[in-house]
Amino acid sequence: MAAAAQTDLPSRPGRRLLRRAAPWVLVLLCCIAVAVLAWRWTESAATDKLRLAGAQRLDSYAVSLENLLSKYDFLPGTLELNKDVIALLQRPDDEALRADVNAYLEQVNRLSRSTTIYIVNLQGLTQASSNWRQPDSFVGDNVAFRPYVRDALRRTPGGFYGVGTTRGEPGYFFAHGIYHNGRMLGVATVKVNIETLENGWVQGADKVMLTDAHGVVFLSSVQDWKYRTLAPLSAEVLQELEVSRQYFSHALLPLGMRALRKLDNGATIVATPAPADHARMLSQTRSLAPRKWQFVYLSDLAPAEASARNAFLFTLLSEALLLMLVLYGRQRRRLGRQRQRARVDLQRAYDHLETMVAERTASLQQMTHNLSEENVVRRQAEQKLRQAQSELVQAGKMAVLGQMSAGITHELNQPLTALRTMSDNARVLIERGRLDEAKDNLTTISELVGRMGALTGQLRQFARKSDASLRPVPVAAAITAALFLVERRVEQERVNFRMSMLSQDVYALCDSNRLEQVLVNLFTNALDAMAGCEVRQLAVSVTRSFNKAMIAVSDTGPGIPASVRGHLFEPFFTTKPQGQGLGLGLAISEQIIREFGGQLLAESTTAGGARFIIELPIAQQETA
Known part of the structure; x- marks a missing residue:
């Protein structure tokens, strides 16, 4: 028993130390957990901010691309309005006519600032081109293998991005059938250079790519990424691209981008072939449905990660400071006065909050009153606008009647002159007893009056206001x-x-x-x-x-x-x-x-x- 008591005595100070240290260990673990949460929250907020900025830039790039393409969408359809184009497709052996069409296409190409405009017959042979003066002119080339030509020949306006097989110059091709009296004679094609859009895309840490339906990058802010693929292409896709010669001599090697983690908002954390300090990036996409293209925006995550680290350190420092304040308060035994001051501050904040609520309520009531008055003024303005439009229509009628006044005067003067003459004759015939002739005169007078009435009635009907x-x-x-x-x-x-x-x-x-x-x-x-x-x-x-x-x-x-x-x-x-x-x-x-x-x-x-x-x-x- 004595031996057991002697072995228990040394352990009592250790247990007391353990009981004293346990709360502080728990506080330390809580502080680390809070710092980790701050890390995660700051990283998530910074990532969301990058995602929002990236989405806005994607929308801006998509609008710029659509605006550029929409300016040329109508151009191929207007070429069939030129009679020389129709005549050349009907008489392809007329070289003089071909020269006229070449000059016309050259002028249209210069005015529209497109890359090339050319005319293709139903067999896919180029009959005329805006680059006819160049040594590598398209005239005589067979482009029947191009998808946009095949679509246009099937009476579907074609659109296609590809690399030119003659010059190797990329561009977007618009194709539209040329018709005459309901019969297709050929295809009009306009090639537009959209590479200039890359000049307005961001440079530096963030990256932008534009891919086609197969995941081939054909526009990018990083030139080394162009004509690379987001993923390896299947044999069928490679065969299709080989037949259409869409990217001509480019090898279309995989880019080597790896997906690390998918986020709830549809974005993805990816690893790019960039250097290690910029390897992790936020990937966002925006689809361009009609053309099956896709914008890919890569935001650098380095600032978000730096913000998260700073938040983690700041939280730890804040917690350390808080612990020091707690220790200081316990040491100085001022906890009671601190609580009293806290209650006073809370009451003051509550009173101030009530004042702010009252002021905000009054402001909202005044705003509601102003909106009601503004709504009344708007309805009055709309009513005046409709009245002004009605008056403008009526003024247009009066202007038309004024322009016709000379003809109307002539129409009325002839019957009036005839009425005066025939009425004088009728009076003389009655005085002489020639009643039958006087009766004929009166019948003619009645017909003239009816004709004048029809004319003035039609004018009155035309001049009245319409509902x-x-x-x-x-x-x-x-x-x-x-x-x-x-x-x-x-x-x-x-x-x-x-x-x-x-x-x-x-x-x-x-x-x-x-x-x-x-x-x-x-x-x-x-x-x-x-x-x-x-x-x-x-x-x-x-x-x-x-x-x-x-x-x-x-x-x-x-x-x-x-x-x-x-x-x-x-x-x-x-x-x-x-x-x-x-x-x-x-x-x-x-x-x-x-x-x-x-x-x-x-x-x-x-x-x-x-x-x-x-x-x-x-x-x-x-x-x-």
């Missing part, structure tokens, strides 16, 4: 009423009027009075355009296209120049001499047709002259 409701309107009746107002001018200027309509029962959903205003404006513009022409013919045709009524007004005037076509429907734009037009007719007409749910189009005819097409929805009762 905003839409109803079925017979198109033939609207054309007849509009022609009645310009009939005198058509006769005086010896204009040949032609009208073609397959069916008389075409009804459009619109307002008859405003439709007549548009037609009168188009008739008047056509007559003005043919003032100095030898052949004067005004033609109107009415057709149906699915659920649309198509009214075409054509003339044999000088046509619409390309420089004017883009400004036709702008207010106050006119090609007439000063004092003969305000430039509001077409702008008002286009607005009226758009309010009907249709559209007003303008084009030059192949035989010369201009054609304006009114597209209106077929009335519901007509489609039924």
Whole structure:
């Protein structure tokens, strides 16, 4: 027993030391855990910040790329409007015609700042090219193996990025079929250099890549990564690329990028072939669905890792300082006064919080009141805008009536003169007892009065304001009423009027009075355009296209120049001499047709002259 007691005595100081040290060991472990959490949280926040910045840059790069490509998307389809291009595809052996088309493509290429423009026949042979002066001209090359040519020959507009087989110059190819009278004659191709986009991409630590559907990098801020692959390509894909010669002589070796960890937000931590200090990067992607391309943005994680380390050290230092403060407080026995001050500070903060809540509530109430007043002012402004638009339409009618005033005066003066003469004759015949002849005179007077009434009635109907409701309107009746107002001018200027309509029962959903205003404006513009022409013919045709009524007004005037076509429907734009037009007719007409749910189009005819097409929805009762 004594021996056992002697062995227990030395262990009591060790147990007391252990009991005293246990809380501090627990505190130390908690501090380390908090520092690790700070590390993780700071790293996650910094990574999220990098991801947000990367997503914004990806959106910016995607918009820039789409804007660049959309500027040239329409260009191949416009080449079929050139009659020499159509003629060359019909007569490929005409070398003089080929020279004219080469010069035309060279000019278009220079103005549009594209790389190359060329014309291909149905067999894939290049007939004309903008680089015809160069030693390595495309003229005579067979490009039938290219996917964009095959797509265009299948009547599908083609788009394709690839490396040129002649010069090895990369670019994006637009292809569109060339048609004449509904029959395909060939393919128009425009090549655009998009390599310039790389100049605006970030340099330094962050990297940007643009890959195709197979994962081949064809644009990158790192030049050594171009024409490398994100992953090894299968044999089938390599065979397909070999047939299409998309990347021509490039080996397409794997880039060697490894995925380390996937994040919850869709991003990935990857290891790149860069040096060790920049090896770990945040990878984000953005798909360009129509072309099956994909942007890859690599953000350098070194700043995020440095921030996490700094947060870890700062947390440890803060915890150490806190422990020192606790020890200092215990040593000085000021814990009671500290608690009292804490309660006072808490009460003061609570009182201040109530004051801030009251001030914020008052501010929100004032903001709500201001928004209500602003909403009322906006509705009043919208009402005034609609009223001003209605007045502008009415002013357009009055302007048309003013232009027709001379013809209207002539139409009324003739019946008035006849009425005065025949009434005087009737009085004399009655005095002489020649009642039968007087009766004939009175009958003629009645017919003249009826004719004047029809004319003034039509003018009054045209001049009245229209309501905003839409109803079925017979198109033939609207054309007849509009022609009645310009009939005198058509006769005086010896204009040949032609009208073609397959069916008389075409009804459009619109307002008859405003439709007549548009037609009168188009008739008047056509007559003005043919003032100095030898052949004067005004033609109107009415057709149906699915659920649309198509009214075409054509003339044999000088046509619409390309420089004017883009400004036709702008207010106050006119090609007439000063004092003969305000430039509001077409702008008002286009607005009226758009309010009907249709559209007003303008084009030059192949035989010369201009054609304006009114597209209106077929009335519901007509489609039924």
